[in-house]
Amino acid sequence: MxxxxxxxxxxxxxxxxxxxxxxxxxxxxxxxxxxxxxxxxxxxxxxxxxxxxxxxxxxxxxxxxxxxxxxxxxxxxxxxxxxxxRGEDPTKSNVAALIDLRGIALHDITQVTGQVKLSNGDTWTARSADGTPIFEGSRVAVSEISGATAIVRPVTE
Incomplete structure (x- = not known):
């Protein structure tokens, strides 16, 4: 011990x-x-x-x-x-900045295929958010981003 x-x-x-x-x-x-x-x-x-x-x-x-x-x-x-x-920049960036961004359907958008030009100038492949077709020239808004595809919904403004 x-x-x-x-x-x-x-x-x-x-x-x-x-x-x-x-x-x-x-x-x-x-x-x-x-x-x-x-x-x-x-x-x-x-x-x-x-x-x-x-x-x-x-x-x-x-x-x-x-x-x-x-x-x-x-x-x-x-x-x-x-x-x-508290001093962080509140500006959204990357994918978060694309959510709710407006655009125009360049081609008919379905659940499978489509193309959209966003208001920031980017052109994205697109799919309809709820499966209803969105016709060429319609105004859309981005609901989410899935990989390199914008999931969009129609907007009436």
Whole structure:
């Protein structure tokens, strides 16, 4: 039992190195993921390091660091994410920008085939959303995109 106590004392003497390694590891992972989860774990590890420097036993350091990391994830991370994302460009892009876009049927559109020219200038193969035929020259709106095909519905405006 004396050997176990000696090794535990050795671990407690060098625990600060473990905390520094965890902090560095979590910060590197955070730089790769950029979602603030590992940053909060790094903050919890800083709390663990501080408790080690104060002289708290290793088992308590781990518990305190885990509770601190959980508190940071639950209470600090959501407002940080909100502040980060409030400046995002609300403009739709890619496929999302095509939904509800208007156009004109270039050829008759059925459940199987058709072609439409959208108001953004793109020409797409098209299918009818509900299976009813849409005749050439009719106004349409994009309901969804399926692969390289626009699923369209007639509009009356």
């Amino acid at each position: 004396d050997g176990f106590a000696t090794s535990l004392a050795g671990i407690e003497d060098w625990a600060w190195i473990g905390w520094l390694v965890l902090i560095a590891l979590f910060l590197v992972i955070e730089m790769l993921t950029l979602d603030f989860t590992f940053l909060m774990l790094a903050f919890g590890s800083v709390v663990g390091l501080v408790t080690d420097l104060v002289g708290v036993p290793i088992w308590a350091q781990v518990i305190i660091a885990a509770v601190a990391a959980a508190a940071f994830i639950l209470f600090l991370r959501p407002p940080l994410l909100h502040r980060l994302r």
